[in-house]
Amino acid sequence: LAKTTQPISMDSYEGQEVNITCSHNNIATNDYITWYQQFPSQGPRFIIQGYKTKVTNEVASLFIPADRKSSTLSLPRVSLSDTAVYYCLVGGAGGATNKLIFGTGTLLAVQP
């Protein structure tokens, strides 16, 4: 059974860059990698999505190595409001494999 694992928690200080890694050894050819942010008592919120190499948007970067068995979410210059749980999601609905597997989640605590 495919497993998608992340560190349970990470600590950081305001203004630092934070890198959160997700391991997905059984990723399939048509699977994409998506990252979400979740605050307490809210639904997850989309951050970024990629398939390979590097993707960047206004809030984060996503690094995916050639073998695609892991991915790293990079948050530049975090602030207190970035304290949340971050999930990676691996999958692609469609074709022979319809699956969407969330990682175990990483609680990021940003301190002043």
Added chain:
Amino acid sequence: DTAVSQTPKYLVTQMGNDKSIKCEQNLGHDTMYWYKQDSKKFLKIMFSYNNKELIINETVPNRFSPKSPDKAHLNLHINSLELGDSAVYFCASSQVSMRGGEQFFGPGTRLTVL
């Protein structure tokens, strides 16, 4: 403007009862999902519908039955509720189903079974 809404927000009920959770999206998306988040915060896909057609049906008890009357709605009906069904249930929608797309999540429904 609420993008993905769920009702009710909280649901407390006795074991053995039947209950429904409703979900509506006003984003014009063609794919909708139901997820379960347990007490350890693990998120797991339960069902996915694309244009009212079931495309993902994970191994969940058949006491759980999704119903999609139209593209904008995906309701979740649960029969004979059990203690282990207590969790937060999230509805989501996306425009692109082939890769999960950018999913928009509802606020969640916290179900407590006594």
